[in-house]
Amino acid sequence: MSGPAEQWAWQLQDERLSLSEKFVLVYLARRAYYDDGCGAWPSVNTIAAHCHCTRRSVLRALKRLQELGYLREGDQELAARNPRSHEPIPRGHRSKVWDVVMKGAQTEPEDIRSRRDRRRQGRSSETQYSRTIAEQGVRAG
Incomplete structure (x- = not known):
């Protein structure tokens, strides 16, 4: 979990973002593996459950956050193995990896x-x- 990325997301003030988009961004920033916001791979259903919105709302929010430049597809290799057992996960069962693009933050993505x-x-x-x-x-x- 990334404290700096989550803090950045909470402090972000962009009037173009709806509440669901903001919550999805904050949740992905919180789940980021790296402090610069990169490497978050929760499933759409998990995001929906934690943000108290529908699966469809999450999909719309992900699309909109990409359009606004706050989100991009990350290194998909991160989701290739189970983090506990290190067993490979078949391609059709992997979550998409997202990178939160922290515009204006001091931490540059590696x-x-x-x-x-x-x-x-x-x-x-x-x-x-x-x-x-x-x-x-x-x-x-």
Whole structure:
């Protein structure tokens, strides 16, 4: 969850936004994986439930927020694995990943490729650590 992105969304004053659009933007900013507002992937049904509106209202809000430049499609690879089990999620069952575009904020969005590379390096170091622990366990036993 991203505190800075959520704070930015609450403080945003744009008279073109309806209440449902504002709530959807705030909710996506809150669910963003990164502090710059990038990487939120709740389902449309989840957004509707938390914003107390219909699924159709959420879809309209998402479209409008894209048109106004407050939202864009993010790195879809983020939704490719279950965050708890790390099992792959089939393409037809993934939520769309959104990036909240924080206009005028001091936090600039980081390049998606550099994030992806860091995530992959982190996974490989975790795998290496797991292998080392497993080898030590085998040697000790």
